[in-house]
Amino acid sequence: MILEVKNLSKSFKDKKAVDQISFGVKEGEAYGLLGPNGAGKSTTIGMIFGLLKPTTGEVVVNGFPLIKQPEQAKSCMGYVPQEIALYPELTATENLTYWGRMYGLGGAKLAQRVAEVLQIVGLSDRAKSTIETFSGGMKRRVNIAAALLHEPKVLIMDEPTVGVDPQSRNHILETVKKLNAAGLTIVYTSHYMEEVEFLCTRIGIIDHGKIIAEGTVPELRRIVGEVATLVLQVSSLPEGLLATLHGLSELNTVAATLEVLQITAGDAAQALAAVTQVLADYRVKLRSVDIKEANLEAVFLHLTGRALRD
């Protein structure tokens, strides 16, 4: 385990922001913390970095207990805060050089790493511009670059795409995906389920300071049960078709209204293949298909009775 979080709790006055959270992240994994606003994501990350003192629980990073060996533990982690934490009056290079020094880098190695991380986030050509002249998305990218300088064992990102245009967002997601593919362990918090689904191999769903479900995407989907809904528009509904469809083992339920078939199935692709075969046998034309996969949104709704985003 690169990162172990054990029974972390944090209370502000009488409000429990984080309530007995435990999870572990293995080397090379991309772990997602998915939860709505105010769920306790930033508070959890604050405690992982020792910015907040936990009410209970402990954090172990790469075998170093945060309380006893804070410097070693912190050296293993890269922190991407939810807000831009840079000096607007300084250039990208000056900012990165400064942060590199704070992680104990220096000399030629530091200069080389600054150039490398600027390359990674695609801002080599803006190295000499001050941060205040950057767009929101570009600032976010430097914000990430600053966490990569010391080649951390685990990169911990707190909603790194908040308030970013779609193009920059894609760039960031692709960059993180690449870093993970290259072996970097990632912890990624977000309230965008698409991001977490795209990036993460394992996900913890957090709400009101508690992890209410944890697993891979398929594992979480299974919580909802029926996985996908297929809505098919067909040219006609000949006699016997419905009965044949009911007989297919790939489908869970079949309902028909006029020329629309509503089917639920565990695996949308297999179900669609079987249904098109049957339709061909009955010489029925398929006019349109709409597949709604049960997503993490549905999982969250199922677990809490609330939508992930209000």
Place this chain on the structure above:
Amino acid sequence: MKALHIAIKDLLITLRDWQGMLIFLVMPMVLTAILGAAMNSNFTDAPSLGQFEMALIDEDDGELAVALRAVLDTPLLKSLIRVIEMTEAEAIDRIAAGKLQVALVVPQGFTSSVYAGNDASLMVLKEAGSSLRPMVVQGIANSFVEYVSAGRIAASLAVRQAMLGSSNIDPMQTAGHIVEQLHALILQFREEVAEPHRSLISAFQYYAAAMAVMFMMSAGGVGLESIAVEKRNLTWERLMASPTSPVYMILGKFLTVLLVNSLQFMVLMLGTTLLYKVSWGDNMLMVVAAGVCYAVAVSGLSLLVAALLPLSKAGLGVWEIGVQACAALGGSMVPLIIFPKVLQQMARLSPNFWGIRMFTALMGGETLQLTHVLPLLAIGTVALCIGAGHLVFKQRSA
């Protein structure tokens, strides 16, 4: 090393926003010119040599009057006061005519009164409106009376011995005896009230020092502000998430103010030297060292206030009020000599007092003494330790 990098980064940011710093350089220069010109007559007519006339009215004609003359004849006081003997009536006439500012009266029976162990005092006559010079004379008179009263037993013993040993009293011998000991007292007096050498420096010199210490402290707000900005920008959080101990952060901020203040001092020193021909002292290195010592005090205080106050606009406002209060109390606005004794004692609470004392001593041709720098270094270190301790504690228990 990390602390230094933090400070260099802050300095870079401060210099990029050089317009913000301009006020800390231009304001003291302008105020030095205004106050220096306005107060010049209050200091001395000849800026370089602060000698003034004083009438001595001797109605006592005793041994102690002779001793007082001997005291006034010491090189130390001779450089400051030109003594003219006359009668009281003459002195009053001259003062009324505006030809004389101050007269010192040794009343009839002063010597015998002191020898008898009774209360006795010297009287100061002064021109209405003038305050600075009479105060100097009053100070000398008080020291003298204090000394001879405290030493009256010894003095009377010496006199009795002289009477027994020989039939002639030798007043000069008694005076010499007293002067010898008074000399130390006057030196100390000069140290404490700092008046004689303040008179020896010009108003421009005084205000160059007074404004420098005031605006250096004002610029100490940069430390507070940069901590507030780092907390707001979350760069403070990012630093705390890195393997950098909060102690470095605090040392870094201390160094930031120290660097900004030292640079500011050098600009002000060069500026007043070139523009107003102010002489800061014979040894530039010593003057710069003195500037850095004062900067240490300001840096420490800046951190202490940053630790104790909520870091907001209000916090900066409180700092600015503190700067004004220290300036007024410590003699940055008007020289301390015109304050009542109690306030003059309280001035020691203000770093400005120690700063002005140190710089004016250097301007007066003294060398930098431990007694000049120690109070400032002590203020800086104690404030740094309390401030740092408090900040680290706050960070650990967040």
